[in-house]
Amino acid sequence: MTLTDRxxxxxxxxxxxxxxxLAEPFTGPLRDLVQGAAGTSNYIAALVGREAGWLIDVSGLxxxxxxxxxxxLGAGDPATALRQAKRRVALLTALLDLGGVWSTLDVTRALTRFADMAVWEAARPGIEREIAKGNLQGGTDGTAGFCVLAMGKMGAxxxxxxxxxxxxxxxxxxxxQPDDFATARAAFLRVTKGMVRTLADVTQDGYVFRTDLRLRPDPSVTPVCIAMEAAERYYESAGRTWERAAFIKARPCAGDLEAGAAFLKRLQPFKFRRHLDFAAIRDAEDMLDKIRTHKGLAGRFSVAGHDLKLGQGGIREIEFFAQSRQLILGGRNHDLRGxxxxxxxxALAATEWIDAERADLLSRxxxxxxxxxxxxQxxxxAQTHTLPKSDTQRTKVAALDGCDDLAxxxxxxxxxxxxVHAATAPKQGTERVAESVAPPPMAEDPDVRRILDGxxxxxxxxxxxxxALLSQLEPEILRRLSEAGDPMAALAQFDGFLRGLPAGVQVFSMLASNPPxxxxxxxxxxxxxxxxxxxxxxxxxFDAVLDRGYFGPLPERAALETQLREILERSADYESILDDTRRWQKEQHFRIGVHLLRDLTDTAGAERAYAALAEASVSALLPAVIAEQAKRHGAPPGNGMCIVGMGRLGxxxxxxxxxxxxxxxxxxxxDDLSEGRTPLAAGAYYARLTKRLISALTAPTATGRLYEVDMRLRPSGRQGPVAVSLSSFRRYQRDEAWTWEHLALTRARAVAGPAELVAxxxxxxxxxxxxxRDGAKVARDVREMxxxxxxxRADAAQDRWEIKQGPGRLLDIDLYLQARKLxxxxxDEAVAEMRAxxxxxxxxxxxxxxxxxxxxxxxxALISLVLGLTGTxxxxxxxxxxxxxxxxxxQSIEGGLDAIEAAGP
Incomplete structure (x- = not known):
């Protein structure tokens, strides 16, 4: 269908x-559309007066x-051609909008599409001149490495x-090259200034776009075009919250798009912090308040003269509502980086950070x-977002909208x-400390005051x-601590928590924003x-506590492994993989402890969850460790390596x-060899791979360590190789293993590796x-052990609360139960019940x-939990x-060992 038909x-x-x-040259629906639009809008009337013939030509398309x-663009001066294109784009887009042919998003995307083209066409002649002069290197793409980032509404x-x-x-x-840098930089400054003149100068044909370059790093002292490396240094060291918010919408729009995309990718850690950034919300709110105060928009509401962008319930409130949550959550949730x-x-609705009803309301x-x-407009x-104060002018706005009733x-x-204001004003996620909370009596205790002063x-x-944030939080902290079973002990632990924090703004902002x-x-x-x-x-x-499913059922190993693998796919390098694994594991580890203390899982469920977490961590790390070793030594020879969990993991x-x-x-x-730059025989390859894996698990990085690892249960213990072949393992266990090694094997389980080898x-x-089995030998060996x-630990039996050591305690019971299984x-159900x-x-x-x-x-609280779990x-x-x-x-163990002794081979 033609545009007229639509x-x-x-x-x-x-x-x-x-x-x-003005509508006289046109026919049919287009005539009525032009008559209404040009009869109300001076701008559209002027465009129709200049471009009527062209509009008739394209009306059948x-x-x-x-x-x-x-x-x-026609031939000739780009500045003139772009201004003519601007007139036609503005006229066509306005009519398609007012005529119901295009949606709001169609309109904004079309205007952005033209802006992208205009920026490049304004820059391209200057780049070509500088290349011809030898000041720039054109390369195969002709961009010379020049890139323009669209920010704000254009970027979005x-x-x-x-x-x-x-x-x-x-x-x-x-x-x-370093020797060419100054020449290139000077050339890029000329290109940029020429581009801005082409776009922004007002000529007899008008202008293309008013152009603002002030979002660049430190615009008062930096040139209008800067090197990417210098920009990165600035944002890493001095970037502010408003710049983080601005870069959420940044997009390469002209020039070397590949280099621009790579630059923005490197800036991801600046835009989206790894941890939930509630402090950024206060910064962004302060900025919005300052803008409103500066422009006099903070007063009493009136439709006449209301700023649709910055005023109460305006466009910026919706954008801020969405963007502020991106700043908070985007570091954890990649779906929120649009x-x-x-x-x-x-995306906020899909991830349940807001309800679907609110998302739909704000979208509409x-x-x-x-x-x-x-x-x-x-x-x-006019570059305005304000509804006219004059009833006459506001009537025109309503008329363009097809409404003949101003009231x-x-x-x-x-x-x-x-x-809109009601839906966005609560601003969940901002710092809101209840200043009316009165400090409890314990606040007057001199010992408490000394702790607080510290x-x-x-x-x-x-x-x-x-x-300042902690000072505001103190009354509420003390009120909650005073309700604990032992307030002073709880205060001491809170004090220890604070002393362990390297910095406080993010944590205190989070606590102020989220009473739970x-x-x-x-x-x-x-x-x-x-x-x-x-x-x-x-x-x-603590960030993860805000995830919607945090207090839901603990995930099984498969879900955990999928989650971690998705995270590691986005890791920049091997060191990042180690750090990202540690961050994720610590969150999950903490979650299990919270579930246990909140009685959301029983201890058996927590034990399984800790094991599932360890399995997922090891299994997801193993491919990364192999890939790192393969860079030098090639892929693993043979059929790969399997990790067997022993002890409590198994x-x-x-x-x-x-x-x-x-x-x-x-x-x-x-005699199998790997095929890398430095080939290794199978034994040496897997020994080295094992040591690399152990290092990946145990090495203390900037984010800590994952686990301590004990390999003393391997064949031949400390004297044996760190990795053994499957055939050697079978032979050793059949012919050489001691009883205690077979006892340990009752808990063994393959937890990671190629599926066929695991099986x-x-x-x-x-x-x-x-x-x-010779029951007599097993019983004899177990009695000796x-x-x-x-x-x-003979003294352990005297400690009435000893859990692990002593007769009838955990180690004793486990040894016995393993022997029965062997x-x-x-x-033995009675003994197993005591073990539980x-x-x-x-x-x-x-x-x-x-x-x-x-x-x-x-x-x-802890004693109540324990009594409830133990039924006492x-x-x-x-x-x-x-x-x-x-x-x-x-006693049962003594008698049970007799039963084991009687078990025949």
Whole structure:
């Protein structure tokens, strides 16, 4: 269908005679459309007067084809050709808009498309001249490394009719030798200045775009075009929040687009912080308030003279609502890094950061406000966003919109902006501290005051902003701490948390913005000193608490591994992979502890979750470690390497402080060689790969370490190779292994590696465990091992709260249960029940104290949790259950070893 056939609505002519005169050359719906538009808008009337013949020529084309014709530049002076194209683009776009042919987004994208073309056509002649003079190197693309970034509405593809265009001009200095740098820079300055003159100078043919270059780094002292490397240095060292917000919409629009995209990719850490950045919200709000105050927009609301962009309930409030959440969340969620406002609102709803109803309301309001903004600008091509104060002029805006009732138009606008303001004003995620909270009585305690005074001398409160935030938070912190079972102990742990923070603004902003986080932090300090210390050292893990599914079921290994692999796909290099794995693992590790303390999972569920986390971490890291080694030594020879989890990892009974007991098994012939630059035989290759993997897991990077690793359970222990072949493993376990090694193998499980090899290793382990056993020998060996264990910690039996050491405690029970499994006897249910009770105390103790459960250090909330999980009424009853249970378990073990001894081969 032609553009004329698609016309569905018509503006109203405020000056019908003028409209009829200008519409006379046209026929059909186009005549009525021109009559209404030109009869109200002086700007459209002037465009029709100059371009009527051209408009008639393209009226039989499809809208997109007509737009391409409008952008076509004739021969001759680019400045003149661009101004003619601007007239035609403006006329055609306005009519397609007012006639209902194009949507709001069609209009803004078309205007942006023209701006992209205009910028390049304005810059290209200057680049070609400088190349011809030898000042620049053209290369195959003819850009010489010159790149223009579109910022603001142009970057987002959201230009309006009278927008200026915000640009940053850069050049890729890597194209030039140091001796040529000064010459190239001077040439790029001439290119940029010539481009701006072509676009912005007002001639008899008008102008193309008002052009603003002030978004570049430190514009008061930097030239209009700078090297990319210099720009990067500036943003890394001195970039401010408003510049981060501006770069969210940045897009290469002209010149060397590939270099521009690479520059923006390098700037991603500047735009989107790794941790939730609530402090940025306050900065952005302050900026918006300053703009309103400066422009006198903070007063009483009135439709007449209302600024549709910066005023209450205006376009900027919707953009700020979306963009501020991008600043906070974009570092964690890549789906929230879009440029277009409507795209971001949709992504916020899809990720459940706002509800779908609010996203839809703001999206519809945004498009309506942009429509009205366009009508205002169509009147006289003025760079304004303000509804006219004059009823006569505002009637024209309504008429362009097809409305003949000014009062109804004003009511609609009033309801629209009030609705937007109500939907965005709460600004969830801003710092809002309840100043009315009165400090509790404990605030008057001299010991408490000394602690509070010390808070303002810590690294976390080094900046005035952080110090002020903490001062505002103090009454609420003390109120919550005073409600803990042991307020002074909780305060001491909170003090330890603060002392572990290297900086405080982000954390304090987050706490001020989210009262539930404050409650959770106090709970942690009251219940779990070790977890509070962990949080102080790794405050970034608090970010994840705001994820919508944080308190939902803990994910299984497959989901965890998928999540981590997606993160590592975006890691820049091997070192980033190690750091990104550590950050992710710490968040998940902290989450399991929170679930356990909040009674959202039982201890068995927490043990499985810790094991699943370890498996996912190891499995996702292994390919990266292999790829790193392959750079020099090539791909693994043979069928690859399998990682076997032993101990608590293998049995899925890990606690918060468990290390990883591992065995590495590979499947290759001794004479197999890798095919890298430096080939290695299979044994040497896999030994080196094992050491590299252990380093990846244990090395302390800037983000800490992942796990401690213990490989003493491998064949031949410390004396054996760090990686063994599958055939050697089978042979050793069949012919040489000691009883204790077969006992350890009852917990073994392949956790990572090629699927076929994992299956083969699991079969090999099962075959070993199925071998005929001499029950008498197993019982004899177990008795000897048990005697050594009990003798080594004979004092442990005297500690009534000892969990691990001593008769009938965890190590004793585990040894016994493994022996029963080894000879094929079913588990001893009574002993297993005692083990489960001890495991509860151990899991809670490792989260709360990093050691065993210590009732003397436990607050009321933690004791209540333990009593609930163990089904006891008070600590005395629990102590009696433990003592009696340990005695009964020890007796059962003695009798059970007799049963093992009787088990035949």
């Amino acid at each position: 016309i569905t609505r018509f503006p109203i002519a405020c000056d019908p005679e003028k409209g009829e005169r 499809e809208p997109d084809d007509a737009f391409k014709r409008a952008m076509a 593809g959201e230009l309006n009719y009278s927008s200026d265009i915000d640009l940053i001009c850069l050049f890729d200095e890597t194209r030039y 440029r277009e406002t409507l795209e971001v609102l949709g 309001a945004y498009m309506r406000l942009r429509d009205v903004e366009h009508r205002v 169509m009147l006289d091509d 109804a138009f004003d009511r609609e606008i009033a309801e629209l902006v009030q609705t 808070w303002h001398k810590l690294p976390a409160t080094r900046s005035p902003r952080a110090d 986080l404050m409650a959770l932090l106090v709970d942690i300090c009251a219940m779990a000193p070790a977890l509070a210390q962990y949080l102080g050292r790794n405050s970034g893990v 049995s899925r009974e890990m606690t918060a402080s468990s290390d990883l007991d591992l065995i590495m098994i590979y499947d290759a012939e001794p 083969a290793v699991d079969v090999a382990i099962a075959d070993v465990l199925a071998m005929p 048990r005697a050594r264990l009990l003798a080594a 000879v094929g006897l079913p588990a 009770r001890l495991a509860i105390l151990q899991s809670i103790g490792r989260v709360a104290f990093a050691e065993g459960f210590d009732p003397s250090r436990a607050g009321g 009424d008070d600590l005395g009853a629990l102590e009696a259950v433990l003592m009696d249970g340990a005695a009964l378990a020890a």
